[in-house]
Amino acid sequence: MGNLFSRSFDTEVREALLNNDGATAAAKIQEYLEIQINIPLNIAVTGETGSGKSTLINAIRRVGKNDERAAPIGEEETTMEVTPYPHPNFPNVTFWDLPGIGTMNFPAAKYLKLVEFERFDFFIIISDRFRENDVKLAKEIQKKKMKFYFVRSKIDDNIRDKRTSQREFNEERTLTQIRETCIQSLQDQGFESPQVFLVSSRELHLYDFPLLAETLERELPDLKREAFQLAMPNTSLEMIDRKKKAFKSKIKYVALLSAAVAGVPVPGLSVAVDLSLLVGVVTRYVFAFGLDISSLKKISHYTGVPYEELKAIIESPLAATVVTPALLLNLLVQTASLVVLMAAEEGSRLIPILGIPASMAFSFLTIYKALNIFLEVLADDARRVFEKTGLNRKG
Template sequence: MEDPDDLHMEDIPGVKEALQNNDTAAAAAKIEENLKQQNNIPVNIAITGESGSGKSTFVNAFRGLCDDEEGAAPTGVTETTSEVTAYPHPNYPNVKLWDLPGIGTTKFPAKKYLKLVGFEKFDFFIIISATRFTENDVKLSQEIQRMEKKFYFVHSKIDNDINAEKRKRDFNKEETLKVIRDDCVHRLRGLGIESPQVFLVSSFELHLYDFSLLQQTLERDLPKNKRDTLLFVMPNINPEIIIKKKKAFQSKIKYYATLSAAVAAVPLPGLSIAVDAAVLVVAVTHYVHAFGLDVPSLKRLSARTGVPYADLCAVIISPLAAAEITKDLLLKVIAQLAGTVALIAAEEATRWIPFIGIPVAMGLSFTTTYKVLNLLLEKLADDAQRVFERTLV
């Protein structure tokens, strides 16, 4: 077992008491609750810029929503954001994108902007412009930097720029993007930003242009715990993000397995199986949501891409995708995995052998949970890849 000290049963409130009272169900519930808390690290992202820059559309796209969907940030040709408004991610409410009013408006003047929007609660700022970054944008970035926060420049609506340039006979997409990027950088330097990095983004086509580069930059700049949290809410815009999510989940499997092994050390009939089921439900639900394989996410993807929901489901193989994750469903799926039933039975049998029973049961429990989660993760990651490829057809 790896890093067994990273998780301790006695550190989880209520578990020790439940075990002493032989309350298997209560112990399982406490462990499940604790694991959910570990998966709910808050991330607060501020989306700001001048009126009409496409902030709200970016907020919706980041969350995988269409502009006209329930819960979407309101958009329009006029300024629609008049208050600081939080928009939680539909699968991870601990991750909030805050649609901030445009800087430089009467209600939110540039000099008082950060104080009025409550800058201290944000992990980083994304400053959006649909045309050229202004002096107000630069003043804001300098003030954010003074407050020791991260900020990133996003030139939005790049698809409009490309479509306009396509009319020219000598149109070259890569050259056009370079000209636009260089112009933004040159202007920001002229306004006092030393080494600006500008990301060209289309909120309607996140898989194109610089959104993946923005994701990589955020991943590099955030602390480890928030880095994974942000990764899990990122839309699957390319195969690399799916692979990164899979690797991040794989790195956490040892903790679930260690917890399973700790429960196996308690000589109570049926406890390990009950707790393992609770652990697996939390872990697998996390996988399904992060890969966008839950029913609401698949339906949103269908609406956004125009690919029928039935077509997306048709490429899915795992019975855990597009389904409600319950203990009964999981146990049914696990029973079909080669070798796992024998391992579970062996664990229950060996724990009653004098002297060596408990250590052997702990090892078997760790092995079983580790193997099961790896197999389920592999299948769900493959499904996410197939769904992604189907949206490109």
């Protein structure tokens, strides 16, 4: 579906540009980019009381438990109804905290109907010990031909307890035992070949969360995959690279939009649109890589690395600040090759007949090159922060 849409879009834009209809081309490209940005992704998180649903939702969204946007946490049932928690920086991605299956208001037999299962893209079934109701739910989801994933929570608690109680503690052996116990429990209840992900909400970079994220990315449709990918916290260097690759694949479309606008003969329009475009795109880069002030402070608190130390290793002036048109314009004019391209774009407008096509080409090259430069340095900053915090060390 995504590929067919892309081919159709490419054809329509090409025809509009060949007909010198920059306004139509710009409108189609703008629509395409907005679809990419706003594609909804709805993730259902369910499990029994005290299983750690809310903690996981907050951890993935990088929201502290005292934040007003946080899902409430408690040992008693705190989720009395289906509750949405949009991602703070990517509101098209919503985590839904579902009441525990088998409660008085949500009996197992009617659970999927009551939570309106059709709205969700996949289910995460989270537990610290998988029980009969978890298996019932998984089987019902299977019947609906929907995706679900078993997540064994609170692994850090288990590891800590075993480390203090066992003389010859071996973490790998302990994790294997926990995984095998979960799989055996699910098989005993009639579930064949289950895959179980061992996760700690306090330390998402450890254990199986990176594998869970990779699995979800692989099994989601293209547009949903990218939505999920960009909303995830950085739990591996590979994840940072995948985000960079996803962003890089969209640069040509943003540059095309710039070129199409440059073909509309309205004085000053091209520069204004270019700066507005850049602000939106670069801000998404900053949020996705966790380089905004709020994310950096949360990483600092989470890892114990002082915020000022994280800021000190960041090289891009676009990180740990608010991205504005003035900031971007200042950066553009500091790069000699971009200054030449911008000057060429403005100068070419004075040339009869061939001026507009030339200005469109220069506009495309300016935005294409600028975004590649900004993306490269921000991705490098994300890698430096990840390594500085020690999250690249597995234990």
